[in-house]
Amino acid sequence: MPSEDKAGPIRLIATLGLAGLFSGLILVSAYLATQPLIKRNQEEALEAAIYRVLPGAETRKVFVEKDGKLVEAPSAEGVDAIFAGYDPDGKLVGYGITSAGSGFQDKIDLIYGYDPYKKQVIGMEVLESRETPGLGDKIMKDQDFLGNFKALKVIPEIIAVASGTKSKENEVDSISGATISSKAVVRIMNAGNEHWKKLIDEKTESEGQAG
Numbered sequence: 001m002p003s004e005d006k007a008g009p010i011r012l013i014a015t016l017g018l019a020g021l022f023s024g025l026i027l028v029s030a031y032l033a034t035q036p037l038i039k040r041n042q043e044e045a046l047e048a049a050i051y052r053v054l055p056g057a058e059t060r061k062v063f064v065e066k067d068g069k070l071v072e073a074p075s076a077e078g079v080d081a082i083f084a085g086y087d088p089d090g091k092l093v094g095y096g097i098t099s100a101g102s103g104f105q106d107k108i109d110l111i112y113g114y115d116p117y118k119k120q121v122i123g124m125e126v127l128e129s130r131e132t133p134g135l136g137d138k139i140m141k142d143q144d145f146l147g148n149f150k151a152l153k154v155i156p157e158i159i160a161v162a163s164g165t166k167s168k169e170n171e172v173d174s175i176s177g178a179t180i181s182s183k184a185v186v187r188i189m190n191a192g193n194e195h196w197k198k199l200i201d202e203k204t205e206s207e208g209q210a211g
Helices: 002-053 136-140 143-149 179-210
Strands: 059-066 069-073 081-086 092-102 107-115 120-128 159-161 171-173
Touching: 002 081, 002 092, 002 107, 002 120, 069 179, 092 179, 107 179, 120 143, 120 179, 136 179, 143 171, 159 179, 171 179
Parallel strands: 159 171
Antiparallel strands: 059 069, 059 081, 081 092, 092 107, 107 120
């Protein structure tokens, strides 16, 4: 009788263990199966965003940093890269720069277009964000806020100011009720400029002199 009493819990534990194992295998299989689709969707979203933040561009090239200079690369996969956009005549429109950082709740990934001739941002789009719905997520869809990035000077640096108080070409009107998220976007863009702007400007200047 005692042996039968012990067998019940053992069978229960074994059953739960097998159920957990199969559940884990199903989850892993589902993850592996969906990863290629997720990756492809992200790549397609990025590709489309490049042309939205570089108005007038119809083709693009990938550039990476090597030995302190920008060099063309065959792909952006697995590397820290930026995207040069060109108009139908092959003239450089600007560079699409991806940058990421922490927001109010979580990480914010964005891309913005930089015109090295005018030294200004010419477009910005948030690629991924988990900011508060109805407040922080306005950085993705508030047209007045997005309008800040159509001709935004980056010198000396981009500055976020209170909503409705913008008076300089390098200032961004924050979103009322989403100031932290607005400032996060500006901080992320300044970080992107800190990393890439000098490289881009030097390349543009050298190509101008060569021409």
